Amino acid sequence: GAGVSQSPSNKVTEKGKDVELRCDPISGHTALYWYRQSLGQGLEFLIYFQGNSAPDKSGLPSDRFSAERTGGSVSTLTIQRTQQEDSAVYLCASSLAGLAHNEQFFGPGTRLTVL
């Protein structure tokens, strides 16, 4: 079946602009995660959605970052007033349920470059 998909694959934007990144998880997966992969910080957790529960936003680096998940499926990560330090690869992952032992399936990522 189809894996996790993300769009766009690459995004170049100017400092101060807003960007939206999209994630389509695997059908039937109730848990969805966003991570960021950057040279300086490695792979870091951003936000977690599980079903209709309130999301775990503990990894969001600032209030310029927000995310939503509509209908328990597609998720959008929004970065407002982008800064150069936001340049990174943004990864989305999904799993059957948000349990510690479950495998997470990762999308190909969106490479964001802020000029």
Next chain:
Amino acid sequence: GNSVTQMEGPVTLSEEAFLTINCTYTATGYPSLFWYVQYPGEGLQLLLKATKADDKGSNKGFEATYRKETTSFHLEKGSVQVSDSAVYFCALSDPSNTGKLIFGQGTTLQVKP
């Protein structure tokens, strides 16, 4: 807080050499432990996992044993191939049981023929 430390790379080996990539962790509670791999031009994928102490995860000739007494999860392979060249990430799942992963910095492995 919870954290993962893995050996810095890059690691360069000749084909058929023995591989060890060290990984240690700090966690409250009992996390599950994972090795994820990122092949060139591909997305991150699970290589193996272990969910409790003394469990051994294995896949594609790679093995790692969950050692609670040394808080370690070292990755080993007896004979590496050129196709194993990739970036390897050790990770733990947050013991709060949301499943969110805490990753090590990644170790780049290059295998030469």
